[in-house]
Amino acid sequence: MKKKIKKIYAAILIIGNEILSGRTQDKNIAFISNWLNSKCGITVNEVRIIPDIEKIIVENILILSKKFNYVFTTGGIGPTHDDITAQSIAKAFKVKYEYHNEAYTILENYYGKNKFNEGRKKMAKMPRGAKLIYNPSSAAPGFIIKNAICLPGVPSILNSMVENCKRYLIKGLKVHSKTLNLYTVESNISKELGLIQKKFKKFVDIGSYPFFRLGKIGVAIVIRSSSIIQIKMAKKAINKLVKLKKIRKLKI
Amino acid sequence: MKKKIKKIYAAILIIGNEILSGRTQDKNIAFISNWLNSKCGITVNEVRIIPDIEKIIVENILILSKKFNYVFTTGGIGPTHDDITAQSIAKAFKVKYEYHNEAYTILENYYGKNKFNEGRKKMAKMPRGAKLIYNPSSAAPGFIIKNAICLPGVPSILNSMVENCKRYLIKGLKVHSKTLNLYTVESNISKELGLIQKKFKKFVDIGSYPFFRLGKIGVAIVIRSSSIIQIKMAKKAINKLVKLKKIRKLKI
Numbered sequence: 214m215k216k217k218i219k220k221i222y223a224a225i226l227i228i229g230n231e232i233l234s235g236r237t238q239d240k241n242i243a244f245i246s247n248w249l250n251s252k253c254g255i256t257v258n259e260v261r262i263i264p265d266i267e268k269i270i271v272e273n274i275l276i277l278s279k280k281f282n283y284v285f286t287t288g289g290i291g292p293t294h295d296d297i298t299a300q301s302i303a304k305a306f307k308v309k310y311e312y313h314n315e316a317y318t319i320l321e322n323y324y325g326k327n328k329f330n331e332g333r334k335k336m337a338k339m340p341r342g343a344k345l346i347y348n349p350s351s352a353a354p355g356f357i358i359k360n361a362i363c364l365p366g367v368p369s370i371l372n373s374m375v376e377n378c379k380r381y382l383i384k385g386l387k388v389h390s391k392t393l394n395l396y397t398v399e400s401n402i403s404k405e406l407g408l409i410q411k412k413f414k415k416f417v418d419i420g421s422y423p424f425f426r427l428g429k430i431g432v433a434i435v436i437r438s439s440s441i442i443q444i445k446m447a448k449k450a451i452n453k454l455v456k457l458k459k460i461r462k463l464k465i
Numbered sequence: 466m467k468k469k470i471k472k473i474y475a476a477i478l479i480i481g482n483e484i485l486s487g488r489t490q491d492k493n494i495a496f497i498s499n500w501l502n503s504k505c506g507i508t509v510n511e512v513r514i515i516p517d518i519e520k521i522i523v524e525n526i527l528i529l530s531k532k533f534n535y536v537f538t539t540g541g542i543g544p545t546h547d548d549i550t551a552q553s554i555a556k557a558f559k560v561k562y563e564y565h566n567e568a569y570t571i572l573e574n575y576y577g578k579n580k581f582n583e584g585r586k587k588m589a590k591m592p593r594g595a596k597l598i599y600n601p602s603s604a605a606p607g608f609i610i611k612n613a614i615c616l617p618g619v620p621s622i623l624n625s626m627v628e629n630c631k632r633y634l635i636k637g638l639k640v641h642s643k644t645l646n647l648y649t650v651e652s653n654i655s656k657e658l659g660l661i662q663k664k665f666k667k668f669v670d671i672g673s674y675p676f677f678r679l680g681k682i683g684v685a686i687v688i689r690s691s692s693i694i695q696i697k698m699a700k701k702a703i704n705k706l707v708k709l710k711k712i713r714k715l716k717i
Contacts (some may be wrong), residue, residue, distance in 0.1 A: 218715040230672055233509055234640070236687065237674070241690030242514070246487030257485055261512035265672075292652040294659030319643070320585030343690065366674055388486070397613070400544040403584030407546035420482055420517075421545040422489070423619055 223386030224277040227262040229288040240368045241287045254385035270301035288366030291395045292332030303340035313339040323352035347377045357381050386439040393434040394463035409450045416443040472505045473637030476529040479514040481540040492620045493539045506637035522553035529542050540618030544584030555592035565591040575604035599629045638691040645686040646715035661702045668695040
């Protein structure tokens with residue numbers, strides 16, 4: 214087994230007017246980010262949501278594919294006129310937009326020759342050189358070209374496909390996390406918590422998030438690091454503070 | 466009443482490791498976007514989610530505030546060390562980061578002099594020249610400076626504050642929409658729908674979104690335009706297609 218040592222970063226590019234307009238609540242960002250971290254050790258460092266406009270897709274693909282190890286796109290690979298992700302990515306990477314032979318065969322077999330109409334054929338068109346990401350739910354594959362991984366927008370279909378991305382990805386360092394749920398308010402511990410973060414700043418990220426649960430307010434302290442030992446050390450320091458301030462912990 | 470004629474565009478900048486990591490499911494994007502369109506006639510054209518890192522916040526504020534009429538930020542204006550939105554925006558706009566007198570008074574009155582500790586005082590620090598956005602839920606105000614509107618990350622608090630942004634915003638053209646839910650698959654209508662979109666491309670956006678409801682698959686056709694007449698015309702053309710193809714409509 215290869216030693217996992219590198220930090221690998223990804224961006225997510227959500228393509229779709231329906232998310233931007235607020236008509237549809239996005240569910241793919243949290244899913245992809247959690248999956249990438251837990252299964253591949255890849256950290257998502259930026260997300261963008263943009264409209265179905267070719268020029269804007271091209272621009273963002275170029276920026277994000279340069280800035281990060283991977284860029285995952287969701288949406289815009291279906292059969293309709295507003296599905297323009299594949300052709301936009303072909304344009305961004307200056308390659309032909311054409312039928313992918315294997316994708317064509319998969320879709321022709323799935324629908325049957327008679328029902329393989331123009332819209333369905335469109336889903337077999339991809340940037341030249343794309344490799345397929347198989348779709349166990351509804352046949353139409355996603356694809357990877359260079360470091361751009363293109364997935365559909367429908368969450369249930371996307372969820373069923375991510376495992377098929379794995380073979381193309383370089384694995385990195387997984388970020389572990391430990392959460393302490395405290396019955397206090399942020400401002401009661403903010404000063405000391407800031408000092409603890411300062412002490413551990415090289416390896417640990419400490420986040421503080423207010424919560425409301427069962428009618429009570431509290432703060433979730435999230436300690437994140439690729440080193441479990443560092444997490445334990447930061448946790449010890451925070452527990453000391455919790456004891457000193459006589460703060461009650463919520464056990465969950 | 467002023468005549469509403471201009472198209473006004475906004476970006477949303479979500480600041481927070483907890484959203485990027487997938488720990489927290491964002492709920493602010495859809496809320497802000499829907500509210501801006503329905504109440505202010507402002508269209509959200511880009512969303513970015515970025516980590517709590519000053520350099521990255523500064524960079525994104527500068528880009529988005531130039532590119533759009535408004536940029537709405539969420540998150541990072543609380544009392545803890547990871548709340549760095551206000552100081553980052555001061556840096557971006559090259560103004561001092563200092564106590565805002567009115568915010569200081571509001572918070573001092575809310576907590577009481579004895580309990581107005583360092584963390585709470587931090588929430589009164591803002592970029593010089595900021596105007597307050599009052600917070601009816603938990604006192605700590607948001608603010609607007611230039612065209613950047615800074616709101617908290619907790620959805621219930623944010624929701625209670627948006628009405629107080631209104632007075633600072635120039636109203637634009639509201640985008641109306643009409644949805645037709647059809648019991649068909651996208652590829653059955655994709656060709657003709659593309660032609661209809663082409664015919665109406667100047668004033669109307671037509672989106673096509675698969676749905677699964679009560680065990681049946683269907684397609685939601687969403688017609689969007691700032692002109693109700695244009696929506697009606699596009700709807701008529703789509704209804705003609707629906708009749709021709711003998712597609713059943715879902716009445717909701």
